[in-house]
Amino acid sequence: MGFHILSGADRPMYAGQIIQYIVTPVLKLKTKWVTEITHVVEGEYFVDEQRFGPYALWHHKHFIKEVEGGVEMEDIIDYKVPFGILGRWVHPILVKPKLQEIFEFRRKKLIELFGTL
Numbered sequence: 001m002g003f004h005i006l007s008g009a010d011r012p013m014y015a016g017q018i019i020q021y022i023v024t025p026v027l028k029l030k031t032k033w034v035t036e037i038t039h040v041v042e043g044e045y046f047v048d049e050q051r052f053g054p055y056a057l058w059h060h061k062h063f064i065k066e067v068e069g070g071v072e073m074e075d076i077i078d079y080k081v082p083f084g085i086l087g088r089w090v091h092p093i094l095v096k097p098k099l100q101e102i103f104e105f106r107r108k109k110l111i112e113l114f115g116t117l
Contacts, residue, residue, distance in 0.1 A: 004023075005019065007019070013037055013040050014037065016036065018034060019036075019037070021033045033052070034050070034051045048060045048062075055079050057079055059079070062074075063076070073110070
């Protein structure tokens with residue numbers, strides 16, 4: 001996706017933390033993305049919400065649970081694409097496949113770093 005953190009990720013996560021990125025969501029178009037960590041319960045979950053960026057709405061919950069032999073991570077994402085009917089039209093063609101690609105990349109990277117998921 002092209003994902004570069006500009007600022008805000010240089011300390012442990014906390015509620016109210018603002019993180020700024022440059023992302024390349026589609027067609028190699030770079031845009032700034034600003035998210036806020038709104039909730040953190042250490043070892044259980046955290047939530048990030050878009051404050052500025054490519055989505056009309058982005059609310060991403062990350063749940064972390066210790067399981068036998070490791071840790072399980074579950075993502076729940078509520079999002080809305082911009083541009084009304086045009087956004088809804090391109091969603092299944094561009095946006096949804098890109099999100100699937102991003103989370104598949106993360107899944108493979110976690111396996112590479114930590115072993116079988």
